[in-house]
Amino acid sequence: MSTVIVGKAELGQIFERLKATFRVIGPILDGDVIVLGELDDLARMPSGRQDRQGPGTYRLGDATDSEIFSFSVGPDSIKRFLHPPMREEYTFRKSKKRLQIQVISPDGQETPTAFFGMRACDLAALKLLDKVFLEGPVKNGHYERLRRNAFIVAVQCVRPGDNCFCSSMHTGPDVRDGYDLALTELDGSFFVEIGSPKGKEILDGVPAQPAGPKEEAEKAATLDRCRQLMKKFANVRALPRIIDNNLDHPRWAEVATRCLGCGNCTQVCPTCFCTTAYDHVPLSCLSRKTAERCGSRRRTWDSCFSINFARVHGGNFRPSRRARFRQWMAHKLAYWIHQFGAPGCVGCGRCITWCPVGIDLTEELETLSATRTAP
Amino acid sequence: MSYDPSVPFEATVRWIKKETRDTATYALQINARDIAKGYAFRPGQFNMLGVPASGKLPFPSVPPLPTMKFSIPSG
Numbered sequence: 001m002s003t004v005i006v007g008k009a010e011l012g013q014i015f016e017r018l019k020a021t022f023r024v025i026g027p028i029l030d031g032d033v034i035v036l037g038e039l040d041d042l043a044r045m046p047s048g049r050q051d052r053q054g055p056g057t058y059r060l061g062d063a064t065d066s067e068i069f070s071f072s073v074g075p076d077s078i079k080r081f082l083h084p085p086m087r088e089e090y091t092f093r094k095s096k097k098r099l100q101i102q103v104i105s106p107d108g109q110e111t112p113t114a115f116f117g118m119r120a121c122d123l124a125a126l127k128l129l130d131k132v133f134l135e136g137p138v139k140n141g142h143y144e145r146l147r148r149n150a151f152i153v154a155v156q157c158v159r160p161g162d163n164c165f166c167s168s169m170h171t172g173p174d175v176r177d178g179y180d181l182a183l184t185e186l187d188g189s190f191f192v193e194i195g196s197p198k199g200k201e202i203l204d205g206v207p208a209q210p211a212g213p214k215e216e217a218e219k220a221a222t223l224d225r226c227r228q229l230m231k232k233f234a235n236v237r238a239l240p241r242i243i244d245n246n247l248d249h250p251r252w253a254e255v256a257t258r259c260l261g262c263g264n265c266t267q268v269c270p271t272c273f274c275t276t277a278y279d280h281v282p283l284s285c286l287s288r289k290t291a292e293r294c295g296s297r298r299r300t301w302d303s304c305f306s307i308n309f310a311r312v313h314g315g316n317f318r319p320s321r322r323a324r325f326r327q328w329m330a331h332k333l334a335y336w337i338h339q340f341g342a343p344g345c346v347g348c349g350r351c352i353t354w355c356p357v358g359i360d361l362t363e364e365l366e367t368l369s370a371t372r373t374a375p
Numbered sequence: 376m377s378y379d380p381s382v383p384f385e386a387t388v389r390w391i392k393k394e395t396r397d398t399a400t401y402a403l404q405i406n407a408r409d410i411a412k413g414y415a416f417r418p419g420q421f422n423m424l425g426v427p428a429s430g431k432l433p434f435p436s437v438p439p440l441p442t443m444k445f446s447i448p449s450g
Contacts, residue, residue, distance in 0.1 A: 089381055092427040099427065104381050138380055277381075278425060292429060299381070 002200075005215055006190045007216050011068065013206050014153075014181075015042045018114050020152055021202075025081055027071065032060050032098035036076035039116055046071060047187060053162040053349070056128035056358030069117060072161030075354055077270035078115055078126055082146045083133070085267075086300045089142075089277070093294040104296075105142060112149035118179075119157055121164075125270030126152075127178060131340045132273050140237035151198060154221070157226050163363055165232035166242025171228045171346040184219045191219045221288040232349065232362045237371055239343055240334030242369045247326065251367050256322035258357050260309030263303030265351035265359075266328065271344045274309075276302040302330050383425065384410050 006014070018024055020041070026039035029046045039045060050063035050070050063070035092105045115122075130147070133140035157164075157173040166172030175182045180199035184191040185357050191211055192201050235242070266272040281295035302309060310318035318324050336344035345361070352360045386403040393399050402422075405411035415420070 090383075094427050099385055101383060101385075140381075157447075278430075279425070293429075295427065297383075297427075 002194050003211040003216075004192050004194070004309060005186075006192050006203075006205065006206060006208045008068065008185075010208075011183075011190065015116070017202050017204075017206065018116065018151070021112070022114035023074040024114045024116050025267045027074070030031060031168050034057065034060065034074040034219075036078075036115075037081065045117070050254055051161065053198070053353045054358070055352050055360045056354050056355055057243050067158060069183075069185055071154050072157065072159070072164065073121065073348055073350065075268045075290075075350060077122055077268075077348070077350070078118065078150075079273075080148065081113065081115070081131065082143055083127075083129065083273060086298060087142065087352050088280075089298045089299050090293070091296045093292070095292050098190070099132045101206060102349050103252045105145070110149070112151060112309045113146070114151040115152045115153045117153060118152055118346075118357050120175045120344040121166045122173035122270060122348040123152065123154060123175055123178045124166070124169075125348070128271045128336075128340070128342065128344060128346070129273065131342070132271075134322060137358065144370070149197060151202075152179045152181075152195075154182040156182060156184040156223060157166075158185055158222050160226055160230040160270060161353075163232060163352040163360075164230055164347060165234050165348035165349060167227045167230045168233045169236050169343070169345060169347030173230070184222060186222065191215050191217075205263055205269060216371045218352070231350075232347075232360075234345070234347060234365055238369055240337045242365065243330045243334035247330070249368055251364065252322045252326045254363060255359060256325055257306075258322065259321055259325050260356060261305045261321050261324060262356060263305035264354045264356060267301060268349060268350040269332075270350065271332075272301075272303070274302045274304060276309075279302050304331070304345065331363065332361075356369055383423075 015024070024039045025036055026045060027034050028039055028044050029049070030037065034046050034049070035065075045068075046060075047068045048063050048066070048070055051072055052059045052061060053072070058074075060071075075293075088104050090101050092102070093100045125150040128295060129143070131308045133143040134147070154175040157188075160173060162167075165175075175193075177195065177244070179193070179195040181202065182195060184192040184193075186227055192203070192208070194203065206215055266274070277297055277299045281293065285292075285294040287293075288316050304310070304318075305324050307316070309324075310316050319326055332344045336342065352358070352362070378379045385407055389402040389404050391399050391401050405414060
C-alpha cells in the first residue's frame with residue numbers, strides 16, 4: 001500500500017472526485033447532533049465543531065483546535081446503511097386461488113456508496129458485521145450487495161471521544177485495513193494511505209507528494225497522543241471469563257434498577273444486528289369482496305431489551321430487566337467470542353453516551369471483575 | 376443451502392387431521408421441487424410458517440419430506 005501527502009486545500013478535490021462516482025455518506029449536522037447522512041457538499045461537514053460526551057450526555061460546541069475532522073463519532077454508524085433499520089423484503093398478493101411473492105432486493109445497479117470519514121471503530125464494526133452476514137452458514141444477500149459496492153474513506157482519530165475505549169479493545173484508534181483511502185490529519189496536510197486500486201483511482205489528478213519518514217513519524221505521534229488521551233478502558237484479556245464466571249453476580253440486579261430497558265444501546269451499537277419481521281398490510285389492501293390481500297414483509301431492527309424479544313410459546317425466557325441487560329452485555333462481551341471468535345464490542349462508547357441514565361459498559365465490566373464471585 | 380431463508384416459498388396443504396377439540400395437524404408439501412429437495416435443518420432449528428397478511432408461527436423442526444406435519448391449536 002502506498003502513502004502520499006495531500007494539502008488540506010486538496011480535500012475538496014478528493015471529495016469532488018468521490019462525488020462523481022459515488023453517493024457520499026458522511027458526517028452532517030442534524031439539530032445539535034452529528035449524524036451520518038447524504039454529504040453532497042464538503043462545506044456541510046461540521047468542521048470546527050466538537051462534541052463533548054459523557055455517560056448519558058452529548059453536547060456540541062466549538063472546537064478548540066482548527067482541525068477539519070474536529071469531532072468524534074455520533075450515534076450513527078455504517079450499520080444504518082448496510083443493515084437498515086427497516087426494509088421491505090418482499091411484497092405479496094394473495095387471492096383465493098393464488099399467492100404471488102415479489103422479492104425486493106438491490107440489484108447491484110444502484111449508485112455505489114462511499115462512506116466518508118469513517119473511524120477505526122466503524123471499520124472494526126464492519127468487519128464484525130461481515131462475519132455475521134457473510135461468513136456464517138447463510139449469507140445475507142441484501143447486505144452482501146450493498147457491502148460489495150461500498151467505498152470507504154477512513155479518518156484516523158487525532159483525539160478520542162470522551163467515552164471511547166477502542167485502544168483497549170484493540171480496534172483503534174489506528175485504522176489498519178478495510179479502507180480504500182485512509183486520511184490522517186497532520187498539521188498542514190493529510191497523510192493519505194491508499195488501500196485499494198479504487199482508492200488510487202480517486203486520487204488520480206489530485207496534487208500529491210510522496211510521504212517521507214517525517215510525516216510517517218508525525219502520523220504515529222498523532223495516534224500515540226490519541227491513545228494516551230483515551231479515558232476509558234475495558235479489560236479485553238479477561239473476556240469472556242469475567243462474564244462467564246459471573247452470571248449470578250448481584251451487580252446484574254443492581255444495574256437493572258437503573259436500566260430503563262429502552263434499548264437505545266442496541267440501536268446505536270454498530271454491531272447489534274438483531275431483527276424482527278412482520279407483515280405490513282395497509283387498509284387499502286384488504287378487499288372484502290374478493291378476499292384479496294396484499295402487503296409487504298418488513299424487517300426492522302429489534303432489541304434484546306424489548307419484552308417480546310424472548311417471548312415464545314408458553315412464556316418469556318428473559319422475563320426481567322436483569323435478565324435482559326445481562327443478555328445484552330454477556331452477548332456483546334462473551335457469547336460473541338464463542339459464536340464469532342471476537343467480542344461484539346469495538347469500544348466506540350456509543351452505548352454509554354446514548355444511554356439515558358448513563359450506564360457505562362466499562363464501569364459495569366470493571367465492577368464484575370473487581371468482585372468476582374467465582375474463580 | 377441454495378435458497379435465501381428470508382424469502383418464503385409456497386407449500387400446499389395436503390391434508391388436515393383433527394387431533395383434539397382445538398388442535399389439528401396440517402400436512403404441507405413444498406411446491407417447488409428443487410427447494411423441497413434441498414430443504415434440510417438441524418435439530419433445534421425452527422420452521423417459520425406464515426399465511427401472508429394473517430400471521431406467522433415458528434415451529435420446531437419436524438420430520439422432513441415428503442410432507443411436513445404441523446399441529447396447530449385451531450381455537
